[in-house]
Amino acid sequence: MERIFAEYYIETPYEVEQAAAVLAGEQSSGTFVSVPGETAELKERFAARVENIEKLDIVDEPSIPGNSIPGKKYQRARVQVSWSIENFGYNLPVLISTLQGNLYEISQFTGLKLMDFDVPDSFKNHYRGPQFGIKGSKASCGVTDRPMIGTIIKPSVGMSPEETAALVKTLIDAGIDFIKDDELMGSTANSLFDNRVNVIMKVINEHAQKTGKKVMYAFNISDEIDQMQRKYDLIKKHEGTCAMISINSVGLSATKKICDQGDLVIHGHRNGWGMLNRHPLLGIEFPAYQKIWRLAGVDQMHVNGIQNKFWESDDSVVKSIQSCLKPFVCGNNPLPVVSSGQWGGQAPETYRRTQTTDLLYMAGGGILAHPMGATSGVNALQQAWKAAVDGLSVEEAALQYPEFAASVKKFAK
Numbered sequence: 203m204e205r206i207f208a209e210y211y212i213e214t215p216y217e218v219e220q221a222a223a224v225l226a227g228e229q230s231s232g233t234f235v236s237v238p239g240e241t242a243e244l245k246e247r248f249a250a251r252v253e254n255i256e257k258l259d260i261v262d263e264p265s266i267p268g269n270s271i272p273g274k275k276y277q278r279a280r281v282q283v284s285w286s287i288e289n290f291g292y293n294l295p296v297l298i299s300t301l302q303g304n305l306y307e308i309s310q311f312t313g314l315k316l317m318d319f320d321v322p323d324s325f326k327n328h329y330r331g332p333q334f335g336i337k338g339s340k341a342s343c344g345v346t347d348r349p350m351i352g353t354i355i356k357p358s359v360g361m362s363p364e365e366t367a368a369l370v371k372t373l374i375d376a377g378i379d380f381i382k383d384d385e386l387m388g389s390t391a392n393s394l395f396d397n398r399v400n401v402i403m404k405v406i407n408e409h410a411q412k413t414g415k416k417v418m419y420a421f422n423i424s425d426e427i428d429q430m431q432r433k434y435d436l437i438k439k440h441e442g443t444c445a446m447i448s449i450n451s452v453g454l455s456a457t458k459k460i461c462d463q464g465d466l467v468i469h470g471h472r473n474g475w476g477m478l479n480r481h482p483l484l485g486i487e488f489p490a491y492q493k494i495w496r497l498a499g500v501d502q503m504h505v506n507g508i509q510n511k512f513w514e515s516d517d518s519v520v521k522s523i524q525s526c527l528k529p530f531v532c533g534n535n536p537l538p539v540v541s542s543g544q545w546g547g548q549a550p551e552t553y554r555r556t557q558t559t560d561l562l563y564m565a566g567g568g569i570l571a572h573p574m575g576a577t578s579g580v581n582a583l584q585q586a587w588k589a590a591v592d593g594l595s596v597e598e599a600a601l602q603y604p605e606f607a608a609s610v611k612k613f614a615k
């Protein structure tokens with residue numbers, strides 16, 4: 203019978219074997235005490251198995267609250283656990299409650315993080331995965347051998363639809379590939395969703411008719427399910443190509459319901475990520491996280507960026523990009539969305555470390571606050587990526603490109 207494998211990074215004051223057995227029991231047929239129906243036969247078929255334990259370092263203090271044992275220190279380890287596919291069939295919420303459920307509450311652990319998981323091949327018969335991903339996103343706006351260059355409308359909230367559309371026109375005329383609503387922008391009192399779609403798509407469609415290039419705009423449809431559906435249909439009606447979802451806010455099943463329709467590229471914004479990942483011994487690592495959303499069918503996944511404005515390390519960002527580029531059981535590879543405090547100066551290092559142009563490289567402040575204006579902001583990003591692929595350093599690129607040089611002066615720390 204096919205099995206699902208998950209790897210955890212754990213910390214415990216108990217013997218690791220003992221703590222891992224508690225985890226396996228709690229997350230399958232067992233509980234804190236053996237119950238009459240839990241026969242050997244039932245356990246053989248449904249109990250989770252501890253497949254492997256790799257002991258790591260020992261620390262003096264617990265990383266998060268949990269049990270302590272007098273005189274005992276805290277052992278860290280990597281633990282691999284598996285479940286039979288018979289435990290949940292093809293049901294993502296129950297899969298998630300198994301891999302990421304009450305095990306975070308178990309008092310025997312003073313640290314627990316889901317590092318990665320693998321699902322069997324048969325998942326491809328049940329999950330389509332990203333319908334567009336890297337290939338479909340780039341093809342939709344005519345980008346080939348470079349990253350898609352994008353921006354986020356800022357101020358995030360407060361502008362009228364007409365002001366937003368005027369900014370969109372400037373950005374499109376400058377040659378941008380992708381624009382999105384900020385995650386804080388749904389339908390504000392002065393910029394109702396429907397009005398915004400109407401005026402922005404007019405600008406995009408006119409440009410597409412004239413030039414053949416259809417800029418991708420990710421309208422933030424995050425909402426209750428019926429409203430999301432209505433907004434999705436409205437974007438389609440106006441011949442838009444993309445919708446954005448704040449995936450942590452909207453949830454797995456609602457996101458999948460939208461992705462399953464397959465008409466629009468789905469841009470997955472992971473705001474709230476820090477809550478899930480910022481603590482080194484709690485939550486989930488991105489290689490596991492992105493697989494969940496690939497199963498749901500998300501086409502574009504935020505990964506932060508090199509030298510971002512948040513807490514995440516460059517190593518973690520690089521690992522996240524690489525995980526999106528690895529094959530998985532279903533669909534196209536999702537497009538890694540590099541965003542957070544980007545302005546182009548990070549492009550050479552991003553390319554040096556990832557050797558890929560299969561990215562959506564986005565700068566909000568980095569384009570819109572360019573000292574020579576938004577048009578120069580777009581140009582500076584285009585220059586930054588040309589320079590990065592040509593192997594130029596930031597300094598060399600600044601000598602060659604005046605707009606990029608102005609960015610360096612403004613944004614370099």
Ligand SMILES: O=C(O)[C@H](O)COP(=O)(O)O
Pocket residue numbers: 354384385511541542543544564565566567568
């Ligand atoms: O939604 C996003 O990706 C952020 O708002 C990024 O904005 P910034 O480029 O101004 O940091």
Ligand SMILES: [Mg+2]
Pocket residue numbers: 354384385386
């Ligand atoms: Mg934002």
